[in-house]
Amino acid sequence: ILNVEQSPQSLHVQEGDSTNFTCSFPSSNFYALHWYRWETAKSPEALFVMTLNGDEKKKGRISATLNTKEGYSYLYIKGSQPEDSATYLCALIKAAGNKLTFGGGTRVLVKP
């Protein structure tokens, strides 16, 4: 069983504050890590696909880093806004292929 763990499970953030959360995964046979943003009543939407150790990707106020040797990725939200409220999912792909194993998500609620 492949364990992809996300912490914390939920997070309350004050508008304007920055925050970050973690995705942990087994480091062996790493191939790729995906991050998705999932708003309530909508579909998951891809944020990043990360493949190389030390990768750092950015989209607006959201960025992510990757450490494949120790098996973790951080997602950062700078200056949180209410529209950032969503569940953020990470998903691991081991070896060459396309089978995503999802973590349980971090639910972020940004309070005005």
Next chain:
Amino acid sequence: DTAVSQTPKYLVTQMGNDKSIKCEQNLGHDTMYWYKQDSKKFLKIMFSYNNKELIINETVPNRFSPKSPDKAHLNLHINSLELGDSAVYFCASSPLTSGYNEQFFGPGTRLTVL
């Protein structure tokens, strides 16, 4: 235009019935997937097809059968529905089978088995 669409959005049915959920993508992608959101809200892969060919087949009861008439469609047939099949089912697609490609998800189909 919706990129990945699923029908129906909601499906309520009795135990023992046979039902289908349809998925279509207009993105020109080669690869399509079915996921189940389980009772703990985890998304779990069920099947993946590449250009009408089955490439991922997870440990899923054989009452579940995917069918891909062409690369733009991947339908999910479920026979002899059981209470435990109640869940939200998501279809997704990606340009290629490579894990380097992001996946595009449909809106989900909420199946309730009574």
